[in-house]
Amino acid sequence: MAAHTVSTAPTPTRASQPDSRRPKSLSPTQFLRPHVFQSTWLGTPKLSLQSSNPRLSMPKYHRPITAIVTFSLPTAKPERVASTEKVPKWSSKAIKSFAMGELEARKLKYPTTGTEALLMGVLIEGTNFAAKYLWANGITLFKVREETVKVLGKADLYFFSPEHPPLTEAAQRALDWALDEKLKSRENGEITTTHLLLGVWSEDEGPGHKIMSALGFNNENAKELNSLVSKPDFVED
Incomplete structure (x- = not known):
């Protein structure tokens, strides 16, 4: 009888056999391909992998992004400053207060930005001298918001500002008042948030004046602020 030989070679298992269905692992170079960073706005930047610090290089046709910073607030009579040799600029904190006032008007769903919004913007900015003066006299943002609703009422819930x-x-006249006061002083420097606050107070029939008055602000406070802001060495801190 012929002897049978038994092969001792291991039978390939399924785990050791290559599986074409399994995805191959990607190397870092393969993974960081340009299409990963493709954007309909930016285009397809080229990815440089030659150095140890990969960086994106923008295509030649990409337009650089530019930001425009304004140093003025709206005025009803631009000709007043057109002939002025040195036009006074608004301080950055005053401009930020104005922007915060606009945003607050939107949050409260009001259709316009009034003197009450300018007042709230001063308090929201928070780091300016006028806001600190208001806080020292017990006038806070929370109180101003409450008084605003009392004076103007609640806005329509479904209205989109x-x-x-x-x-x-009234708000435009308040801005113009602040500008006029700075021009009258003939002093160098910026139009500050304190000028803006005094402009709000100058509008006797405006909601901002009524709210400030209801919270204890009076003409004596206005005179004190005006004397401080009139000093040559006064700066927006």
Whole structure:
């Protein structure tokens, strides 16, 4: 009888056999391909992998992004400053207060930016001298919001305020008052948030004045602020 030989070679198992269905692992170079960073806005930047610090290089046709920073607030009579040799600029904190006032008007769903919104913007900015003076006299943002609802009422819940609610006539006059006062002083320097606050107070029939008055602000406080802001060495801190 012929002897049978038994092969001792291991039978390939399924685990050791290559599986074409299993995805191959990607190397870092293969993974960081340009299409990963493709954007309909930026285009397809080229990815440089030659150095140890990969970086994106923008295509030649990409337009650089530019930001425009304004140093002025709206005025009803631009010709007043057109002939002025040195136009006074608004301080950065005053401009930020104005922007915060617009945003607050939107949050409260009001259709316009009034003197009450400018007042709230001063308090929201928070780091300016006028806001600190108001806090020292017990006038806070929470109280101003409460008084605003009392004076103007609640807005329609389903009303969508515009992105930049237009200024009311009283708010525009408040800005112009601040500009005029700076021009009258003939002093160098910026138009500060304190000028803006005094402009709000100058509108006797405006909601901002009524709210400030209801919270204890009076003409004596206005005179004190005016004397401080009139000093040559006064700066927005």
